[in-house]
Amino acid sequence: MTDAAELRRRTQELLAAHPPADTDRLEFLRARFDAGLAWVHFPEGLGGLGAPRALQAVVDAELEAAGAPDNDARRNGIGLGMAAPTILQYGTEEQKRRFLKPLWTGEEVWCQLFSEPGAGSDLAALGTRAVREGDEWVVNGQKVWTSGAHNSRWAILIARTDPDVPKHKGITYFLCDMTDPGVEVRPLRQITGEAEFNEVFLTDVRIPDSCRLGEAGDGWRVAQTTLNNERVAIGGMRLPREGGMIGPVAKTWRERPGLRTHDLHQRLLKLWVDAEVARLAGERLRQQLVAGQPGPEGAGMKLGFARLNQEISGLEVELRGEEGLLYDDWTMRRPEQVDFTGRDAGYRYLRAKGNSIEGGTSEVLLNIVAERVLGLPAEPRTDKDVAWKDLAR
Numbered sequence: 001m002t003d004a005a006e007l008r009r010r011t012q013e014l015l016a017a018h019p020p021a022d023t024d025r026l027e028f029l030r031a032r033f034d035a036g037l038a039w040v041h042f043p044e045g046l047g048g049l050g051a052p053r054a055l056q057a058v059v060d061a062e063l064e065a066a067g068a069p070d071n072d073a074r075r076n077g078i079g080l081g082m083a084a085p086t087i088l089q090y091g092t093e094e095q096k097r098r099f100l101k102p103l104w105t106g107e108e109v110w111c112q113l114f115s116e117p118g119a120g121s122d123l124a125a126l127g128t129r130a131v132r133e134g135d136e137w138v139v140n141g142q143k144v145w146t147s148g149a150h151n152s153r154w155a156i157l158i159a160r161t162d163p164d165v166p167k168h169k170g171i172t173y174f175l176c177d178m179t180d181p182g183v184e185v186r187p188l189r190q191i192t193g194e195a196e197f198n199e200v201f202l203t204d205v206r207i208p209d210s211c212r213l214g215e216a217g218d219g220w221r222v223a224q225t226t227l228n229n230e231r232v233a234i235g236g237m238r239l240p241r242e243g244g245m246i247g248p249v250a251k252t253w254r255e256r257p258g259l260r261t262h263d264l265h266q267r268l269l270k271l272w273v274d275a276e277v278a279r280l281a282g283e284r285l286r287q288q289l290v291a292g293q294p295g296p297e298g299a300g301m302k303l304g305f306a307r308l309n310q311e312i313s314g315l316e317v318e319l320r321g322e323e324g325l326l327y328d329d330w331t332m333r334r335p336e337q338v339d340f341t342g343r344d345a346g347y348r349y350l351r352a353k354g355n356s357i358e359g360g361t362s363e364v365l366l367n368i369v370a371e372r373v374l375g376l377p378a379e380p381r382t383d384k385d386v387a388w389k390d391l392a393r
Contacts, residue, residue: 002040002051004058010049011037011062020068029071029105032063038071038104042088046100054287071106074337078147079103079110081233083156086226090173090214099154099175111152112230113143113176113200114223118393120145121361123158124167124220125391128202130159130174137161137174137212139182139205145358149185149198150334152178156226157207158219163389170388171219175211182206192350193330196338227360231298232285234305234359239279245309245341245348246275249316259319268319271312278304299360299368306355306362309340313349320345 042048128141162170187195317324
C-alpha cells in the first residue's frame with residue numbers, strides 16, 4: 001500500500017538521481033513518469049503506482065519545493081484532461097504504452113475532433129464518415145472549434161461508421177495522427193482576435209484499425225468518458241482563493257478605491273462568494289473522483305464556471321469604466337495554449353463568451369443536470385430510434 005511517506009521517499013530518490021538544476025527538462029519528466037510519479041493513481045508502468053489520486057498533491061509539493069520542472073499542463077490540457085483518462089479506460093495495453101508517456105511529458109500534444117458545423121450541441125448527429133477498408137478506416141468530413149489543432153500531433157476523433165442505426169449507436173472512436181495526409185487545419189479567428197480554435201478538414205484520411213479506441217460502433221459510450229472528464233477539467237480545475245476571474249477584479253477593487261460604487265460593491269461581494277462556493281465545490285468533486293470516474297456532476301461545475309466567468313468579467317469592465325472598453329491588441333495570433341483569464345479586462349470579457357459554448361453548451365448541460373443528476377423526466381425525443389441516415393437535416 002503506497003502512502004504519503006512512501007511517495008515522499010520515492011520523490012526524493014527521483015530528485016537525487018536527477019537533480020533538477022543539472023538535468024534536462026525532458027529527461028527529468030521522462031524519469032518522473034518512469035518512477036510512477038506522473039499521475040500516481042494510474043497503474044504501475046503507465047506513469048503511476050496505483051495509489052490514491054489524492055496523494056498526487058504530496059508528490060507535486062515535494063517537486064515544487066525542489067524547483068523541478070512541470071509538464072506545462074495548460075499547453076496539453078486536452079491530452080492530459082481528456083485523452084489520457086479515455087485511453088486508460090478503453091485502450092489496449094499497446095495503446096496505453098505507446099501514447100500515455102509522450103502525452104504526459106508534452107512531447108505529443110493532443111486536440112479533440114468532436115464538434116462539427118452541423119453537430120455541435122447535438123453531437124451524436126455528427127456526419128464525418130469512417131469506412132473500413134481492410135486494416136484501415138478511410139475518414140472524410142469536417143470538424144470545428146478544435147482548440148490547439150495547429151500545435152497538435154494527435155487527436156481524439158469520433159466518426160460515423162454505421163449510418164443504418166440510430167445516431168448514438170453508429171459512432172466509433174479513433175486516435176488520429178494530425179500529420180497524416182488529408183488532414184488540413186485552418187485557423188478560426190475568434191472575437192478576441194486570436195485563433196486558438198480551428199477548422200479541421202479530413203479528406204480520405206487513413207487511420208489504422210490499431211488506432212481505434214474501443215469497439216466499432218461503441219464510440220458514443222467511449223466519448224462519454226472523454227466528455228465527463230472535459231467538464232471536470234474545465235469547470236473543476238484546482239484554484240487558490242481568488243484564483244481565476246475573480247482575482248483581477250478583486251485586486252482592482254482594493255487598489256483603486258476611486259472606482260468604487262455601492263452597487264458595484266454589492267455585486268462584487270455576491271460574485272466573490274459565488275466564486276468561493278464554486279472553488280470549494282470543485283474541491284469536493286475532485287475528492288469524489290478518488291472513488292472512480294467523473295460522472296454527470298461535472299456538468300454542474302462547468303455550468304457554474306461559464307456563468308461566473310461571464311458575470312465577473314462583465315463586472316470588471318464596468319468597474320474600470322472607459323478604461324474597460326479599451327483592448328490591447330487585435331493582432332491575429334495562434335496561441336500555444338488556451339488562456340481564459342490572461343491579458344487585459346477586455347480580453348477576459350470577450351474570451352468568457354465562449355465558456356458557455358465550449359465543453360458542452362450551457363443549454364445541453366442543464367439537460368444533463370436535470371436528467372442525470374436530479375432525476376427529472378427526460379425531454380420528449382422523436383429521433384432516438386430513427387436510423388441516422390433517415391434523420392432530417
